[in-house]
Amino acid sequence: MNKETKIYYSADSDDAFMFWALKENLVDTKPFHFTLCAGNTEDLNTLALQGEPDVCAVSMYAYGFLADVYLLFPHGGSVGRNYGPVIVSRKEYTIDDLPRLTVATPGEKTTAHAILRMLSPESKTTTIPIIPFDRIFAAIDRGDVDAGLLIHEGRLIYGQKGYNLIADIGSWWFQRTGHPLPLGGTVIRKSLGEEAIRSISSSVRESIRYALDNREMVLERIMREDTRGQKKLFTRKLIDEYLFLYANADTLDYGDDGRKAIQTFLDMSYEANLLPTRVRAEFSP
Numbered sequence: 001m002n003k004e005t006k007i008y009y010s011a012d013s014d015d016a017f018m019f020w021a022l023k024e025n026l027v028d029t030k031p032f033h034f035t036l037c038a039g040n041t042e043d044l045n046t047l048a049l050q051g052e053p054d055v056c057a058v059s060m061y062a063y064g065f066l067a068d069v070y071l072l073f074p075h076g077g078s079v080g081r082n083y084g085p086v087i088v089s090r091k092e093y094t095i096d097d098l099p100r101l102t103v104a105t106p107g108e109k110t111t112a113h114a115i116l117r118m119l120s121p122e123s124k125t126t127t128i129p130i131i132p133f134d135r136i137f138a139a140i141d142r143g144d145v146d147a148g149l150l151i152h153e154g155r156l157i158y159g160q161k162g163y164n165l166i167a168d169i170g171s172w173w174f175q176r177t178g179h180p181l182p183l184g185g186t187v188i189r190k191s192l193g194e195e196a197i198r199s200i201s202s203s204v205r206e207s208i209r210y211a212l213d214n215r216e217m218v219l220e221r222i223m224r225e226d227t228r229g230q231k232k233l234f235t236r237k238l239i240d241e242y243l244f245l246y247a248n249a250d251t252l253d254y255g256d257d258g259r260k261a262i263q264t265f266l267d268m269s270y271e272a273n274l275l276p277t278r279v280r281a282e283f284s285p
Contacts, residue, residue, distance in 0.1 A: 003031055003032045003033065003196075004032075004033055004035065005032050005033070005034050005035070005054050005055065005200065006034070006035045006036075006037055006053060006054060006055070007019065007022065007034050007035070007036050007037070007053075007054075007055040007056075007204075008036075008037050008038075008039055008044050008047060008048075008053045008055065008056040008057060009036060009037075009038055009039075009044075009056075009057045009186075010038070010039065010040075010041050010044060010057045010184070011038040011039060011040060011130075011131060012041075012130070012152045012153070013152075013153060013222060013239050013242050013243060013246075013247070014078055014242065014243060014246040014247040014251070015038070015057055016038070016222045016225075017211050017218055017219070017222055017243055017247045018076060018204075018207060018208045018211055018247055018251055019036055019204075019207055020207070020210075020211055020218050020221060020222060021206070021207040021210035021211060021218075022034055022036060022203065022204070022207040023036045026207075026210060027203055027206045027207050027210060028203075028206075029199075029200075029203045031199075032196075032199065032200060032203065034203070040129045040130055040131050041057075041059060041106055041107060041110060041129075041130055041151065041184075042059075042106055042107025042108075042109060042110060042127065042129060043129070044056055044057055044058060045058050045059055045062035045107060045109040045110070046109070048062060048066055048070065048187060049062065049065060049066065049109070051069060051189075053189075054188065054189050054192060054200075055186065055187070055188050055189075055200060055204075056070075056186070056187055057076070057184060057185070057186050058184065058185060058186075058187055059107075059109055059110040059111045059112075059183070059184050060077075060111045060182045060183060060184055060185055060262060060265060060266075061109055061110060061111040061113065061114040061265075061269060061274070062109040062110070063185060063187060063266075063279075063281075064266050064269055064270075064274075064275045064279045065109070065275070065276075066187060067279045067280070067281070067282065069189060069190060069191075070187035070188060070189055070190060071187060071188055071190055071197065071282050071283060071284040072185045072186070072187055072262070072281060072282065072283050072284065073185065073186045073187070073188060073201055073204060073205075073283070073284050074201075074253055074254055074259075074283045074284065074285075075186075075201075075204065075205050075208055075251060075252050075253055075254070076185065076186030076204050076205075076208060076251065077182060077183075077184055077185035077186065077250070077251065077254060077258075078182075078183045078184045078185075078246040078247075078250075078251065079180045079181065079182055079183065079246075079250040079251075079254065079258055079261070080170035080173075080180060080181040080183055080245070080246075081170075081174075081180040081250075082170060082171055082174040082180070083168055083170040083171060083245065084112075084115075084155075084168060084169050084170020084171070084173065084181045084183060085111075085112040085115075085149055085150055085151040085155060085168075085169050085170065085183070086149070086150050086154075086155045086158065086165055086166075086167070086168050086169070087103060087116070087147050087148070087149050087150075087165075087166040087167045087169065088140075088147060088148055088150060088158045088163040088164060088165055088166060089101075089140060089146055089147040089148070089163060089164050089166055090140055090141065090162070090163060090164065091146070091164065092164045093146070093147065093164065093166050094166065095119070095120070095166060095167050095172075097166070098116075098119065098120035098122075098123050098147075098166065098167075099120050099121075099122035099123060100122075101123055101124070101146040101147050102123070102124040102125070102126065102145045102146050102147075103116060103123050103124070103125050103126075103145060103146065103147045103148065103149055104125070104126055104127070104128040104136050104139050104140070104144075104145040104147070104148040104149065105125050105126070105127060105128070105148075105149045106127070106128065106129065106130050106136075106149065106151050107127050107129070108125075108127060110151065111181070111182070111183045111184065111265070112149050112151045112169060112183070113125065113149070114269055114272075114274050115169045115172070115173060115181070116149060116169065117272065117274055118268065118269075118272050118274070119167070119169065119172060121272075126144075126145060128145075128148070130151065130152055133152075133153070133154065136148040136150065136154070137154075137161060137163070140163070147166055149169075151183070152242075153238060153239070153242050155168075156238050156241055156242060157238065169181070170183075177261075177264055177268070179257065179260060179261035179264050179265075180250070180257065180258060180261050181261070181265070182254070182258060182261045182262045182265055183246075185262075186204065188200060188201065188284055197284050197285065198284070198285045201284045201285055202285075205252070208251055208252050209252060211247070212247075212248075212249075212251075212252060215243070219236070219239060219240060219243065220236075222239070223236055223239060259281065259283070262281045263280070263281050266278075266279045266280075266281060
């Protein structure tokens with residue numbers, strides 16, 4: 001008997017890449033049958049905070065509020081190694097200007113938002129979801145905000161569109177901590193039990209492995225599907241570059257340094273009064 005399980009993943013290229021084999025039924029998932037649902041990053045954070053999904057992609061900062069209910073997979077995450085989301089503007093601001101700026105962020109529970117709070121607690125923020133993609137650029141151009149925090153493919157095209165780089169928060173984080181920046185992860189509900197968690201975790205890992213082993217083919221397929229209608233903005237070259245950043249060996253396994261980075265991020269979030277309690281990262285098999 002198949003057990004119906006929904007997997008929620010983010011509507012960006014790296015998540016589309018890592019979950020593609022599951023979506024196409026190319027991985028043996030018995031006794032489970034997965035339904036895959038793509039969504040906006042902050043919407044998925046909210047769903048997980050409400051306790052709805054069994055399996056969900058979330059921001060690492062959101063995990064800090066979820067650790068009592070969910071385990072992290074040791075795979076299925078995105079890590080920035082001396083790079084990460086970028087803060088951009090039309091005017092030529094610097095990091096020192098941030099305290100007096102209004103910055104659009106992709107959501108209050110995103111990791112990027114938390115790092116901005118560590119970097120510049122005085123900055124005013126407003127939420128602009130990542131879908132549609134160019135909404136944050138339009139807000140900057142209208143003068144609704146002074147700057148925007150780009151967490152997905154926008155970090156690769158802001159220069160072409162004439163925006164000024166204020167800061168790469170992954171680079172800022174690395175200089176401060178010596179660790180890569182753990183941006184997002186995939187969580188699974190603890191109450192599913194050890195057997196189910198082990199089986200689902202294995203299926204997700206095999207989907208990621210399949211994508212990495214068949215990278216060119218999977219890249220072509222996710223470009224063709226283009227669920228966000230961004231073909232004019234997202235060329236094959238850009239998606240290829242983005243996947244090198246965020247769908248790689250770290251996606252298959254955080255490794256020791258990735259796990260240390262996650263714990264460091266959670267500890268520093270607590271010390272910056274961004275989490276109500278200290279959180280110890282717990283990983284599934």
